[in-house]
Amino acid sequence: MINKLIEKIRKTNAPIVVGLDPMLNYIPKHIQENAFAEFGETLEGAAEAIWQFNKGIVDATYDLIPAVKPQIAMYEQFGIPGLQAYKKTVDYCKSKDLVVIGDIKRGDIGSTSAAYAVGHLGHVQVGSKKYAGFDEDFATVNPYLGSDGVKPFIEVCKEENKGLFILVKTSNPSSGEFQDRIMDGRPLYEWVGEKVAEWGADHMGKEYSYIGAVVGATYPEMGKVLRKLMPKTFILVPGYGAQGGKGSDLVHFFNEDGLGAIVNSSRGIIAAYKQEAYAEFGELNYADASRKAVEVMIEDISGALKNR
Numbered sequence: 351m352i353n354k355l356i357e358k359i360r361k362t363n364a365p366i367v368v369g370l371d372p373m374l375n376y377i378p379k380h381i382q383e384n385a386f387a388e389f390g391e392t393l394e395g396a397a398e399a400i401w402q403f404n405k406g407i408v409d410a411t412y413d414l415i416p417a418v419k420p421q422i423a424m425y426e427q428f429g430i431p432g433l434q435a436y437k438k439t440v441d442y443c444k445s446k447d448l449v450v451i452g453d454i455k456r457g458d459i460g461s462t463s464a465a466y467a468v469g470h471l472g473h474v475q476v477g478s479k480k481y482a483g484f485d486e487d488f489a490t491v492n493p494y495l496g497s498d499g500v501k502p503f504i505e506v507c508k509e510e511n512k513g514l515f516i517l518v519k520t521s522n523p524s525s526g527e528f529q530d531r532i533m534d535g536r537p538l539y540e541w542v543g544e545k546v547a548e549w550g551a552d553h554m555g556k557e558y559s560y561i562g563a564v565v566g567a568t569y570p571e572m573g574k575v576l577r578k579l580m581p582k583t584f585i586l587v588p589g590y591g592a593q594g595g596k597g598s599d600l601v602h603f604f605n606e607d608g609l610g611a612i613v614n615s616s617r618g619i620i621a622a623y624k625q626e627a628y629a630e631f632g633e634l635n636y637a638d639a640s641r642k643a644v645e646v647m648i649e650d651i652s653g654a655l656k657n658r
């Protein structure tokens with residue numbers, strides 16, 4: 351799957367991911383009203399609204415981008431109907447040939463991680479039959495429980511030709527509270543980065559490993575160090591746009607081959623129509639505003655990479 355992701359990045363010339371993180375307050379009124387007219391002001395109504403909203407964005411952007419990253423919490427808040435909207439979104443994006451990164455941030459003791467891995471990336475055995483669960487292409491993993499919490503995910507990726515992005519240095523303001531703590535002379539995130547590179551070395555695609563890392567756009571200096579520490583690791587870089595990351599901050603997340611990173615923006619794309627810069631589109635044309643925001647993001651990142 352890492353090979354497909356790289357191939358699609360080359361084809362689109364866009365090392366970006368659109369984060370499908372729908373909140374009801376970003377969803378245009380006409381979509382909410384239609385969904386509520388059919389299903390009432392219920393969890394089913396909310397789930398229908400987020401699905402219709404996502405479909406509009408995917409239809410307007412799929413030809414420009416290699417991948418999407420639905421964040422499962424945004425769906426889980428609407429209970430079972432929300433999870434059904436998550437699955438519908440995953441399947442629809444796959445039908446549009448997009449690579450789907452399930453942002454599930456799981457990680458537990460080995461046996462529980464194995465169940466998470468099967469449910470999201472693998473197939474579960476039911477009697478003589480096997481079934482896929484959510485069936486994303488990649489999943490995000492929290493490595494805090496150590497190797498035995500991560501390895502079951504790696505095993506399933508190997509069997510199923512899937513991939514991971516493992517949290518190394520997160521984009522949020524307090525990520526340093528634990529991740530930057532110095533242990534044996536180096537920050538914890540470097541130890542984690544080194545471990546991710548080690549896990550990845552045994553699980554290579556053609557050019558990069560299918561065991562990737564997550565490093566926030568909001569910490570460009572740390573990104574530079576981690577890029578060098580994990581040369582064959584693909585880095586998912588969230589924190590662009592709504593959290594303040596810009597193209598010029600991101601050049602060192604990429605290798606000399608122009609590859610090695612993929613930058614996520616969620617609110618900056620899906621709620622673009624709410625920004626002054628895209629106000630001309632209006633609420634009805636929210637998806638066109640998202641398309642424009644994708645074009646601007648691609649230009650910002652590729653411009654920065656050209657000028658480095």
Ligand SMILES: O=C(O)c1cc(=O)[nH]c(=O)n1[C@@H]1O[C@H](COP(=O)(O)O)[C@@H](O)[C@H]1O
Pocket residue numbers: 369371421453490519520521522564565566588589590591592593614615616617618
């Ligand atoms: O794993 C992630 O994707 C992630 C890691 C991280 O360090 N920071 C981070 O923001 N994310 C996710 O990336 C998305 C960022 O959303 P926006 O700030 O709206 O672009 C959310 O889905 C977050 O859960």
